[in-house]
Amino acid sequence: xxxxxxxxxxxxxxxxxxxxxxxxxxxxxxxxxxxxxxxxxxxxxxxxxxxxxxxxxxxxxxxxxxxxxxxxxxxxxxxxxxxxxxxxxxxxxxxxxxxxxxxxxxxxxxxxxxxxxxxxxxxxxxxxxxxxxxxxxxxxxxxxxxxxxxxxxxxxxxxxxxxxxxxxxxxxxxxxxxxxxxxxxxxxx
Amino acid sequence: xxxxxxxxxxxxxxxxxxxxxxxxxxxxxxxxxxxxxxxxxxxxxxxxxxxxxxxxxxxxxxxxxxxxxxxxxxxxxxxxxxxxxxxxxxxxxxxxxxxxxxxxxxxxxxxxxxxxxxxxxxxxxxxxxxxxxxxxxxxxxxxxxxxxxxxxxxxxxxxxxxxxxxxxxxxxxxxxxxxxxxxxxxxxxxxxx
Numbered sequence: 001x002x003x004x005x006x007x008x009x010x011x012x013x014x015x016x017x018x019x020x021x022x023x024x025x026x027x028x029x030x031x032x033x034x035x036x037x038x039x040x041x042x043x044x045x046x047x048x049x050x051x052x053x054x055x056x057x058x059x060x061x062x063x064x065x066x067x068x069x070x071x072x073x074x075x076x077x078x079x080x081x082x083x084x085x086x087x088x089x090x091x092x093x094x095x096x097x098x099x100x101x102x103x104x105x106x107x108x109x110x111x112x113x114x115x116x117x118x119x120x121x122x123x124x125x126x127x128x129x130x131x132x133x134x135x136x137x138x139x140x141x142x143x144x145x146x147x148x149x150x151x152x153x154x155x156x157x158x159x160x161x162x163x164x165x166x167x168x169x170x171x172x173x174x175x176x177x178x179x180x181x182x183x184x185x186x187x188x189x
Numbered sequence: 190x191x192x193x194x195x196x197x198x199x200x201x202x203x204x205x206x207x208x209x210x211x212x213x214x215x216x217x218x219x220x221x222x223x224x225x226x227x228x229x230x231x232x233x234x235x236x237x238x239x240x241x242x243x244x245x246x247x248x249x250x251x252x253x254x255x256x257x258x259x260x261x262x263x264x265x266x267x268x269x270x271x272x273x274x275x276x277x278x279x280x281x282x283x284x285x286x287x288x289x290x291x292x293x294x295x296x297x298x299x300x301x302x303x304x305x306x307x308x309x310x311x312x313x314x315x316x317x318x319x320x321x322x323x324x325x326x327x328x329x330x331x332x333x334x335x336x337x338x339x340x341x342x343x344x345x346x347x348x349x350x351x352x353x354x355x356x357x358x359x360x361x362x363x364x365x366x367x368x369x370x371x372x373x374x375x376x377x378x379x380x381x382x
Contacts (some may be wrong), residue, residue, distance in 0.1 A: 023285075026223030027240075035236045040229045 019132035021101075022094040027073040027087040028066040040094070044101070049189045054103060056160045057183060061105040062169045065090035069107035070176065104182030108155075113180050116171065117154070121167045121181070132159055154181070161185050174188070220296075221289040229266045230281035237263070241288055245295060250379045254354050255295045258377060261347045261354075262299040271300035271370060285374070293381055299350065300374030302366055308373055312361060314345045315375075319358045326353055348375075355379050 021044060024036060041055050065088045072086030090107035127135055136155045158165050161183040170178040203366060241259050246251030262364045263286055270282030284301030302310070321329055330349045352359055360376040 015284075020226055022225075022227035024223070024225045024227070025221065026225070031236045032223075032240060035233050036225075036227070038232065 020093060020095050024093075025089075025091040027089050028062055028063065028069070029087045033062055035064075036092070044094070045187065047187065047189070050101070050185060050187060053160050053185050053189075054101065057103050057157050057185070060091075060157050060160075061103070061109065061144065061181065062090075062092065064151065064153055064181075065092075065105055069112060070113070071108045091115055099188075100184045100186045102182055102184055103161075104180055106178055106180035108172070109177050109179045111174060111177060114177060117151075117179070118167070118169065120151075121165050122153055124155055125164045129159070129162075154186045157181075192221050201219070220291050221287060224285070224287040224289075225283040226283075228281045228283050229263055229270075229286070231247055232280075234260060234263045234267065237286060239304075244288065245290075248295075248381050251379050255288070255297060257354050258351050258379065259286070259298055261351055262297065262375065264298060265347055266301045269303070290381075295379040295381065296376060296378045298374055298376045299373055299374045300362075302370050303373045304370055307365055308371055309348040311345070311373060312363070313362055314348060315359050318348055318352045323353070323356070351375075351377055 010155075022039060024032070025033065025097055037055060037058060040058050041051055044051055044054055067088060069088030069090050071089040074086045075090055075166065090105055092105045093102075095102045095104075121173065123135070124132065133135060136152060138153050138160070154165060163184045165187070166182045168180045169179070173180050203205075223237070223240060227233075238256060238259055242252060242256050245255050266282045266284035267288075268282060270284045272283040272356050282300060282301060287296075287298040289298075317329070318326065326349060330346060330353070333346055333349065348359060355377050357378045357380070362374045362376070364372040365373075366372055
């Protein structure tokens with residue numbers, strides 16, 4: 001048995017004792033995302049407001065991975081089609097704590113791609129709710145190419161969760177970075 | 190320019206005992222094709238099953254075995270996991286599915302929460318399966334199939350079929366969750382050649 005196989009087996013057992021509702025790593029294609037979305041919408045809590053918030057955040061953050069992850073999956077059948085695009089690869093985790101859920105996604109990126117996103121995360125966390133709404137209006141008026149990488153999705157995530165965005169950049173070698181972004185979703189609304 | 194302070198921002202989702210997202214993700218880099226933990230019902234099995242087929246399409250025979258094993262063991266989670274999630278009007282079992290590959294093998298790991306008293310039954314069954322050769326396994330499968338219907342839940346035909354299909358041993362692992370329950374996982378390997 002290879003070391004990686006054993007590590008995976010061990011890691012999975014550690015995750016089992018945590019209250020992790022959904023944990024997925026792999027290609028973010030529409031079929032898989034729709035199955036995970038169904039789980040989120042229907043099974044997390046009895047509170048429809050919380051479930052709806054989780055679903056909205058799921059859509060915003062997963063879209064980012066499928067479009068922007070540097071890791072892409074190309075299947076043999078995809079490669080045979082000359083104009084086919086790969087599918088972004090990433091990780092998503094939903095975990096439950098006493099008073100809140102956390103929703104986090106992660107994907108591989110590089111400094112050039114992530115610089116503006118980090119700037120946007122910092123700015124989003126400095127703004128209050130009204131300022132965030134105004135910021136979203138300004139961004140919507142901009143041409144998509146001049147929004148500077150950081151997208152409206154992150155503003156939407158902050159507005160929906162009503163909490164700060166938690167982000168992290170971890171160097172993983174070969175000039176690549178692992179970018180994670182997460183938010184808390186309170187259980188009571 | 191990214192500042193050093195950006196590299197160590199505390200994460201809400203990081204738990205005291207659990208691994209960080211990057212650790213989980215980086216396993217993907219070399220070996221893991223996909224991993225999923227959460228509710229597992231018929232749609233989940235169908236979509237992930239299709240994905241498994243596509244990911245292993247370059248190895249026809251091994252791919253078929255991987256798909257068969259995937260369906261057999263994933264269904265066990267739906268039916269027998271002690272952790273249930275409500276999806277729509279149905280209660281489905283929750284568990285974990287991990288599919289990966291390295292140079293010579295595909296591997297598949299499934300795991301779910303079970304009561305402690307059920308674990309000893311499972312472990313005993315796996316020990317029996319691992320001790321038998323191919324012909325003995327076939328005979329054992331027949332014997333188990335002939336059990337009276339009330340006892341068929343303990344037959345674990347799926348595990349016997351998995352051992353026959355993969356032609357490899359079943360690797361079981363048990364991690365306590367609390368006083369009454371533990372996380373029971375099985376890892377199987379499918380040779381590519």
